[in-house]
Amino acid sequence: MASLARRWRDFTLNNEIVYLWLRAPAAQIATLVATVLIAATLAAPLVAPTDPFDLATFSILDSFVPPVWTDGGDPRFILGTDDQGRDLLSSILYGARLSILVGAAAIAFAVVIGVSLGMIAGYFGGWLDTVIMRVADVQLSLPAIMTALLIDGVARGILPAARHDDLMFYVLVGAIGLSLWVNFARTARASTLVERGKEYVQAAEILGVGRFRILLTHILPNIRGPIMVIMTVDLAVAILLEATLSFLGVGVPASQPSLGTLIRIGNDYIFSGEWWVVAFPALTLIVLIISVNVVGDFLRDALNPKLR
Amino acid sequence: MIRFVGVRLFHAAFVMLAVSLIAFSLFRFVGDPIAQMVGTETSIEDQERLREQLGLNDSLPEQFGRFVGDLVRGDFGFSFRTREPIGEMIVARLPATLELSLVSLLLSLVIGIPAGAYTAIRNKSPGATAVLLVSLVGVSVPTFVIGIALIYVFGVELGWLPTFGRGETVAIGWWTTGLATLSGLKAIIMPAATLAVYQLTLTMRLVRSEMLEVMRSDHIRFAEARGLSHGTIHYRHGLRGTLVPVVTIVGLQFGGIIAFSIVTESVFQWPGMGLLFLESIRFVDIPVMSVYLVIVAALFVLINLIVDITYFLIDPRIRVRAREG
Numbered sequence: 001m002a003s004l005a006r007r008w009r010d011f012t013l014n015n016e017i018v019y020l021w022l023r024a025p026a027a028q029i030a031t032l033v034a035t036v037l038i039a040a041t042l043a044a045p046l047v048a049p050t051d052p053f054d055l056a057t058f059s060i061l062d063s064f065v066p067p068v069w070t071d072g073g074d075p076r077f078i079l080g081t082d083d084q085g086r087d088l089l090s091s092i093l094y095g096a097r098l099s100i101l102v103g104a105a106a107i108a109f110a111v112v113i114g115v116s117l118g119m120i121a122g123y124f125g126g127w128l129d130t131v132i133m134r135v136a137d138v139q140l141s142l143p144a145i146m147t148a149l150l151i152d153g154v155a156r157g158i159l160p161a162a163r164h165d166d167l168m169f170y171v172l173v174g175a176i177g178l179s180l181w182v183n184f185a186r187t188a189r190a191s192t193l194v195e196r197g198k199e200y201v202q203a204a205e206i207l208g209v210g211r212f213r214i215l216l217t218h219i220l221p222n223i224r225g226p227i228m229v230i231m232t233v234d235l236a237v238a239i240l241l242e243a244t245l246s247f248l249g250v251g252v253p254a255s256q257p258s259l260g261t262l263i264r265i266g267n268d269y270i271f272s273g274e275w276w277v278v279a280f281p282a283l284t285l286i287v288l289i290i291s292v293n294v295v296g297d298f299l300r301d302a303l304n305p306k307l308r
Numbered sequence: 309m310i311r312f313v314g315v316r317l318f319h320a321a322f323v324m325l326a327v328s329l330i331a332f333s334l335f336r337f338v339g340d341p342i343a344q345m346v347g348t349e350t351s352i353e354d355q356e357r358l359r360e361q362l363g364l365n366d367s368l369p370e371q372f373g374r375f376v377g378d379l380v381r382g383d384f385g386f387s388f389r390t391r392e393p394i395g396e397m398i399v400a401r402l403p404a405t406l407e408l409s410l411v412s413l414l415l416s417l418v419i420g421i422p423a424g425a426y427t428a429i430r431n432k433s434p435g436a437t438a439v440l441l442v443s444l445v446g447v448s449v450p451t452f453v454i455g456i457a458l459i460y461v462f463g464v465e466l467g468w469l470p471t472f473g474r475g476e477t478v479a480i481g482w483w484t485t486g487l488a489t490l491s492g493l494k495a496i497i498m499p500a501a502t503l504a505v506y507q508l509t510l511t512m513r514l515v516r517s518e519m520l521e522v523m524r525s526d527h528i529r530f531a532e533a534r535g536l537s538h539g540t541i542h543y544r545h546g547l548r549g550t551l552v553p554v555v556t557i558v559g560l561q562f563g564g565i566i567a568f569s570i571v572t573e574s575v576f577q578w579p580g581m582g583l584l585f586l587e588s589i590r591f592v593d594i595p596v597m598s599v600y601l602v603i604v605a606a607l608f609v610l611i612n613l614i615v616d617i618t619y620f621l622i623d624p625r626i627r628v629r630a631r632e633g
Contacts, residue, residue, distance in 0.1 A: 138323060141608055143567035153589035153597055157338035240450055247452045248574055250589055263453065267575075270460050271471075282453045290448040 020302045030294035037288055041097040048090040053256065067276050080276045082265065088276065091262055092284050098258040099285070102172050103238035107231055109177030110238075114184025115227060119215050121185065122192030133189070136182045147179035148241050152250050165253040172251055176241045183230050191223035225303050233296035236289045243285055259285045309620070316616050320609045325376075327605040331598035332375045336368075338594050379602060389593045397584060397596070398603065403483050404474055405580035408572070409565045411487075411496055412503035416561065420508045421554065424515025425547050428523060439512075446509035451568050455502040455575035462498060470495045472577040499576045503568055507561045514557055518550040552619075559615035563608055 011018065021027055040047060067080040079088040121132040139147060155171040156164065195201060196219070204214050245251035246260030247267075254261060259281050266278025342355050342364065359365055363374060378385070384394035427436040463471035475491030477484040486492030522528065523546055531541045570582035577583070581600065588596035 138326065141323075141563065141612065142605075143564050145570070146567040146604070149570065149585070149589060150597070150601065153592070154334060154338055156589065157334075157592045157594055236448070243450055244452065244571055247450075248571065248586055250586075263456070267456055270456065271464055273464075275460065278456060282456065286445075286449050286453065289450070290444065293444070293448050 017299070017302050021298070024298055026294055027298035030291040030298070033287065034291040034295055037096065037284075037291065038100060041093055041100055044090075044093040044097045048087075048093045050087045050090045052086045052091040052094050066274075067280075079280050082262075082277045083269065083274075088280055091257065092259070092281055095257050095259045095262050095281060096284055096288065098252060098256060099239050099242055099260070100288075102169065102176070102242045102252070102258065103235055105173045106176035106180065106238045106242070107235050109173055110180040110234070111184055111227065111231060113177065114181035115188045115220075117181070118185035118188030119192045119219065119223075122189035123196055123211070123215055123219070129189075132185065136185050139179075140182050144176075144179040144237065145241060145244060148175040148245060149248075149250070151175035151178055152245060156250070165255065168252050172242060172245060175245070176238050179241070180234050180238060183234060184227060187226050187230055188223060191226060192219055195219045195222050229296065229300045229303055232292065232299050236292040236296060239285075239292070240289055259288075312620055313617060316613055320613050323609055324602075324606065327602060328376050328379060329372070331602050332372050334598045334601070335375070335594055336364075336371065379599075384599045385595050387588075387593055387596050389588070389591050389596075394596055394599045398581065398599065399482055400484075401579060401581045401584050403485065404578060405566070405569055405573070405582060407485065407487060408496065408499055408503065408578060408580060409562070409569055411500040412507065413558065413561060413565055415500055415504040416507035416511050417554075417558070419504075420511030421515050421547075423508075424512040425519055425542070425550070427512070428516045428519035429542050429546075431520065443509040443512055446505050449505075451502060451506060451571045452575050454505055455498070455572060458498045458502060459575070469498050471498075474579060499572050499578050502575065503565060503572045506568065507564060510561065510564070511554075511557055514553065515550055518553050519546060522546050522550055555618050556615055559611050562611045566604060566607065 021031075045051070079092070081088055082091065117132050121129040152171060152175045155167075155175065159167055159171070192215075201214060201218060204218050209218075242251060242258060243260035243263070246258045247264045249264060251260055252258045254265075257265065262281035263278055263285070266274075266281060269275075269277050342359050342362075363371060366374075382395060384398070386392065387394055387397065390397070423439055427439050430436045459471045462469045470491070473495060474486040475493075475495035476489040477486045477492055478488045486496055528541060528546060566582075569578075569580060570586055572578065573580045573582040574586055581603075584596065585600045587593070588600065
């Protein structure tokens with residue numbers, strides 16, 4: 001029986017991505033930071049000192065307490081408090097959780113739409129291909145933030161105003177997802193075009209396997225590499241889009257602040273010197289995006305044979 | 309040449325038609341325009357009369373034809389929220405956005421091209437690595453956070469620069485410019501810098517990768533063999549070859565700049581079109597949203613057209629392909 005150490009060695013030598021990862025310190029640090037951040041935010045209800053959405057847990061008397069290491073800090077509030085007296089650390093944990101959830105859900109949405117349309121365009125070709133890719137081209141000429149803003153605005157017009165707060169999460173996921181599907185569609189289409197001509201697909205076709213079954217069980221597993229790279233790179237984009245929309249005041253409702261909303265609220269207090277209310281949410285957002293970006297860049301380079 | 313331009317013009321017209329169709333459906337189907345225009349005390353009969361007057365009972369193709377006709381003539385209708393003619397609102401705000409966009413485009417090119425060339429020529433040197441590291445921050449830090457940080461440092465702590473608005477403006481015909489007064493110039497520094505950061509990193513990375521490729525090509529090796537000085541090789545032969553794609557960058561960047569001007573204008577309360585668009589989203593002011601969409605699309609299409617034609621003129625390969633295809 002092979003020892004555990006030996007098995008680990010075999011694993012790291014046989015799996016290219018793991019092999020490269022073990023030799024890329026920047027990617028290791030970024031993975032660690034991203035994992036810790038995401039784990040901490042997902043576990044926010046367990047690790048956060050207070051629940052920032054529960055009105056009973058904070059008091060206006062505690063408003064604008066500076067961080068604990070400065071004059072006037074309070075050990076109860078490590079990063080200080082905001083205008084309502086909410087613990088900033090808890091707000092950030094819950095806010096980042098919302099940002100990450102919206103970003104991940106939007107990416108999942110974009111993957112489903114983009115990959116299925118791209119695979120259909122690549123596999124069937126013809127007018128379907130032309131129509132799908134034309135739409136993609138037109139959308140690509142508009143920056144994602146603009147598409148997201150437009151969809152957000154239209155949804156606000158269609159939905160009844162009274163239910164905006166409940167539905168904003170879905171509106172955001174839809175708006176961000178619909179503004180990011182093009183990348184997935186183009187990649188899926190290009191990879192499908194390559195796979196379509198290979199023998200295993202022809203064999204499946206001759207055996208009479210249904211076309212959608214071929215797409216799902218034969219082609220999809222073979223094109224997932226590049227799609228996973230775009231998922232990582234675009235996760236950072238999606239989180240950034242959510243933060244921007246919330247900062248502009250057309251994102252999640254103020255009662256359930258995401259990182260972008262926290263920055264918008266904090267922005268009102270920089271003139272009066274309460275810098276920490278905006279600085280810590282902004283810092284969290286930056287660290288989150290940089291670490292996801294670095295992991296994404298690493299995956300892109302590792303899976304791109306041209307660069308090796 | 310004429311055929312190439314003709315095909316491009318046809319594409320441009322097609323895109324504009326598609327965008328007008330979207331704008332029209334926005335205007336026509338998102339909410340009831342009549343309900344937005346009249347108060348609650350207007351009787352049903354009056355509402356019906358207004359509906360007839362405005363032609364909302366005509367067939368949809370007829371309505372769409374009229375919508376496009378109005379747009380072409382420059383009649384953009386009225387805002388639901390302020391009841392002002394949208395044409396005037398746009399004209400009043402267009403100069404602010406265009407000045408901001410042009411200044412930041414200029415900034416991003418003037419800094420981005422040399423920085424990109426430097427990181428390519430001194431590839432893997434400590435200086436180039438440092439520049440690239442800073443550029444990673446440039447892509448990752450959201451535009452609005454950069455704006456807030458600048459406001460905090462230069463507006464609040466140091467008090468050197470104004471934190472909102474355009475400063476004093478001078479009217480030249482219908483165009484108002486902030487670039488002719490000292491307060492206007494001071495006011496544009498921070499918004500333009502904020503807007504330029506992201507574009508700057510993009511320019512830099514693109515010029516760098518193009519330049520790395522050019523530096524490996526045969527004509528550079530030949531220039532080295534001829535014993536030309538490094539300066540001549542790098543700037544006369546290397547950078548020149550990379551300048552063709554730069555034309556495309558400018559085109560691509562323009563779209564990004566217009567889009568991100570929405571964010572920048574919001575941070576600095578810059579009275580431009582982006583702020584107008586944002587307000588129209590917040591207050592569900594559909595006519596303003598659809599007109600903004602059409603105008604921005606027209607700007608994009610125009611810029612892309614110019615970029616395509618310039619490309620055609622400076623890159624012989626495209627000319628050959630156009631003749632063959």
